[in-house]
Amino acid sequence: xxxxxxxxxxxxxxxxxxxxxxxxxxxxxxxxxxxxxxxxxxxxxxxxxxxxxxxxxxxxxxxxxxxxxxxxxxxxxxxxxxxxxxxxxxxxxxxxxxxxxxxxxxxxxxxxxxxxxxxxxxxxxxxxxxxxxxxxxxxxxxxxxxxxxxxxxxxxxxxxxxxxxxxxxxxxxxxxxxxxxxxxxxxxxxxxxxxxxxxxxxxxxxxxxxxxxxxxxxxxxxxxxxxxxxxxxxxxxxxxxxxxxxxxxxxxxxxxxxxxxxxxxxxxxxxxxxxxxxxxxxxxxxxxxxxxxxxxxxxxxxxxxxxxxxxxxxxxxxxxxxxxxxxxxxxxxxxxxxxxxxxxxxxxxxxxxxxxxxxxxxxxxxxxxxxxxxxxxx
Amino acid sequence: xxxxxxxxxxxxxxxxxxxxxxxxxxxxxxxxxxxxxxxxxxxxxxxxxxxxxxxxxxxxxxxxxxxxxxxxxxxxxxxxxxxxxxxxxxxxxxxxxxxxxxxxxxxxxxxxxxxxxxxxxxxxxxxxxxxxxxxxxxxxxxxxxxxxxxxxxxxxxxxxxxxxxxxxxxxxxxxxxxxxxxxxxxxxxxxxxxxxxxxxxxxxxxxxxxxxxxxxxxxxxxxxxxxxxxxxxxxxxxxxxxxxxxxxxxxxxxxxxxxxxxxxxxxxxxxxxxxxxxxxxxxxxxxxxxxxxxxxxxxxxxxxxxxxxxxxx
Numbered sequence: 024x025x026x027x028x029x030x031x032x033x034x035x036x037x038x039x040x041x042x043x044x045x046x047x048x049x050x051x052x053x054x055x056x057x058x059x060x061x062x063x064x065x066x067x068x069x070x071x072x073x074x075x076x077x078x079x080x081x082x083x084x085x086x087x088x089x090x091x092x093x094x095x096x097x098x099x100x101x102x103x104x105x106x107x108x109x110x111x112x113x114x115x116x117x118x119x120x121x122x123x124x125x126x127x128x129x130x131x132x133x134x135x136x137x138x139x140x141x142x143x144x145x146x147x148x149x150x151x152x153x154x155x156x157x158x159x160x161x162x163x164x165x166x167x168x169x170x171x172x173x174x175x176x177x178x179x180x181x182x183x184x185x186x187x188x189x190x191x192x193x194x195x196x197x198x199x200x201x202x203x204x205x206x207x208x209x210x211x212x213x214x215x216x217x218x219x220x221x222x223x224x225x226x227x228x229x230x231x232x233x234x235x236x237x238x239x240x241x242x243x244x245x246x247x248x249x250x251x252x253x254x255x256x257x258x259x260x261x262x263x264x265x266x267x268x269x270x271x272x273x274x275x276x277x278x279x280x281x282x283x284x285x286x287x288x289x290x291x292x293x294x295x296x297x298x299x300x301x302x303x304x305x306x307x308x309x310x311x312x313x314x315x316x317x318x319x320x321x322x323x324x325x326x327x328x329x330x331x332x333x334x335x336x337x338x339x340x341x342x343x344x345x346x347x348x349x350x351x352x353x354x355x356x357x358x359x360x361x362x363x364x365x366x367x368x369x370x371x372x373x374x375x376x377x378x379x380x381x382x383x384x385x386x387x388x389x390x391x392x393x394x395x396x397x398x399x400x401x
Numbered sequence: 402x403x404x405x406x407x408x409x410x411x412x413x414x415x416x417x418x419x420x421x422x423x424x425x426x427x428x429x430x431x432x433x434x435x436x437x438x439x440x441x442x443x444x445x446x447x448x449x450x451x452x453x454x455x456x457x458x459x460x461x462x463x464x465x466x467x468x469x470x471x472x473x474x475x476x477x478x479x480x481x482x483x484x485x486x487x488x489x490x491x492x493x494x495x496x497x498x499x500x501x502x503x504x505x506x507x508x509x510x511x512x513x514x515x516x517x518x519x520x521x522x523x524x525x526x527x528x529x530x531x532x533x534x535x536x537x538x539x540x541x542x543x544x545x546x547x548x549x550x551x552x553x554x555x556x557x558x559x560x561x562x563x564x565x566x567x568x569x570x571x572x573x574x575x576x577x578x579x580x581x582x583x584x585x586x587x588x589x590x591x592x593x594x595x596x597x598x599x600x601x602x603x604x605x606x607x608x609x610x611x612x613x614x615x616x617x618x619x620x621x622x623x624x625x626x627x628x629x630x631x632x633x634x635x636x637x638x639x640x641x642x643x644x645x646x647x648x649x650x651x652x653x654x655x656x657x658x659x660x661x662x663x664x665x666x667x668x669x670x671x672x673x674x675x676x677x678x679x680x681x682x683x684x685x686x687x688x689x690x691x692x693x694x695x696x697x698x699x700x701x702x703x704x705x706x707x708x709x710x711x712x713x714x
Contacts, residue, residue: 024505024509027502027505028505031491031494031498031502034493034494034498035491035493035494037493038493039493227455230489231485231487231488231489232489232490232491234455234485234487234489235483235485235489235503235550235551236506237455237472238453238455238478238481238483239478239503239506239507240475240476240477240478240479240506240507241475241506242473242475243473396472397454397455397456397457397472398455398456398457399416399456399457400416400456401450401455401456
């Protein structure tokens with residue numbers, strides 16, 4: 024029964040023109056426009072990250088930090104900073120004139136002065152924060168377990184390699200990739216509209232077909248799962264097709280972790296489909312209204328994840344980060360970014376878990392809303 | 402006495418202030434073709450939707466095959482075939498696939514399903530159109546596809562909700578013949594319509610509905626006997642005077658005489674040979690007459706007399 028319903032539904036969806044247009048062709052066309060618009064800029068940014076210009080002001084002696092800083096300013100492949108040692112007034116002037124990205128203060132607790140947001144500023148913050156964290160750890164070990172201090176220094180020293188922590192050397196990241204991440208997220212989120220349509224075909228108060236199917240002796244759960252599976256198959260295939268087009272035809276580099284990237288797309292499609300079901304089950308209006316809500320949801324989430332304005336996601340991260348934690352589009356783009364940029368899987372795993380948990384919750388709520396439904400009016 | 406196929410008792414359905422079904426009772430026995438007759442908005446479809454447990458209702462009970470009908474009464478639903486008022490088929494599946502899809506919701510055995518699908522196609526006269534998609538079918542063929550999807554699994558109870566709306570006369574006759582054939586094959590049928598001719602043609606028992614109430618129920622003849630009017634006589638004639646009309650009104654079984662625009666309309670209750678008696682009177686009075694015809698009462702007359710309004714209002 025399940026397979027019959029699944030394959031008939033699959034055929035039904037595949038032969039629906041609107042789905043082909045919006046889920047397959049629209050993302051490919053948009054991706055092509057992005058590629059044409061950004062291709063020159065992207066080629067330029069293939070250049071290696073240049074050392075970050077920084078002013079260094081000594082507030083008080085900190086030999087250990089000074090040594091670390093000096094090592095990161097030495098010319099070579101691993102040079103992180105292009106440092107100018109100066110006094111505070113000159114440093115401030117340089118910062119105001121944008122001659123340097125920030126001011127590094129050598130002090131008992133090293134700190135920073137920045138005037139803007141961006142990748143270089145983030146790297147500087149990350150460097151200072153990591154140094155401070157490790158210094159605290161070493162101090163604590165020295166006090167409690169002095170015999171293990173040398174071992175700890177060796178361990179931490181091997182980790183204080185900023186060029187590896189942020190794996191820019193292996194990735195072709197540039198700011199314009201964010202648009203392609205957002206495009207992938209948008210394609211995944213289009214599944215919300217498909218979810219609404221899928222449910223409308225199962226509900227007696229939404230369509231004749233839904234009414235006809237509700238009087239048939241098929242368990243609601245079987246009907247829902249077969250329809251959702253078919254819809255999911257088509258939606259996920261459309262995302263795979265987009266990946267194929269971007270990677271193979273256009274040559275966009277999404278990094279080496281393709282399977283994990285596809286897992287993100289899988290979960291992104293799933294949560295969007297579940298959101299569509301949730302909208303369909305919760306909103307007691309006709310399909311057109313539900314579809315409009317799903318579209319607003321898709322485009323709203325995509326906008327907040329940087330589809331139209333790249334900086335908006337960073338702005339949200341600094342002002343109200345919880346939005347980025349629950350916005351599926353932001354989670355998808357962030358996962359793709361994390362996979363491409365970091366060796367560590369922490370951020371990717373966090374995003375993946377959030378996506379999966381949200382999908383399960385939406386699925387359960389939708390089922391509870393739908394089972395044994397009798398309608399007040401048809 | 403065997404268990405009724407459908408038993409609805411004291412059903413009440415309200416939409417806020419509007420009472421759509423008002424303490425409605427209905428019993429359908431095995432082998433019947435029961436016609437639910439009423440104007441648009443009389444509550445026929447609402448009754449069907451409550452019966453199928455699609456709609457919630459405020460009061461009453463609905464039993465099918467002796468069991469209470471619920472949304473998850475899958476065993477009961479297996480024996481019910483439904484043809485809805487609106488065509489409910491997949492535009493992206495062809496005729497064969499649509500029938501196979503819906504038949505497959507009831508019949509798991511592949512070989513049996515294939516046989517049933519072919520029989521349904523032949524039954525609906527769609528053999529030449531198996532590969533056609535719904536958008537390529539005419540209105541009549543589409544309705545026939547809708548019926549084939551509803552009855553392919555050979556259900557014991559078939560509910561047809563206005564299946565002939567917007568259908569050409571040829572397709573309509575084909576559909577009505579098909580319904581009679583299904584009944585002959587053993588299915589009990591509930592047929593809703595506002596076309597009294599159809600109801601009269603195929604139904605063994607008729608329930609007249611209005612404003613959600615069961616106004617009358619019986620065979621066509623039984624319903625007609627409920628009303629005063631038994632025969633209406635129309636005679637084109639000239640020169641009738643008031644005394645003639647008065648004399649006519651005094652004749653046996655005549656309860657209404659009107660003369661308007663040179664047409665005499667005489668309504669009779671009961672009796673026989675009323676036409677001969679009226680024409681005899683005109684000849685006695687040397688009154689010439691032209692076209693003469695007589696009409697027996699229709700279900701519309703029944704409806705008119707019970708509700709004070711036309712069925713098609």
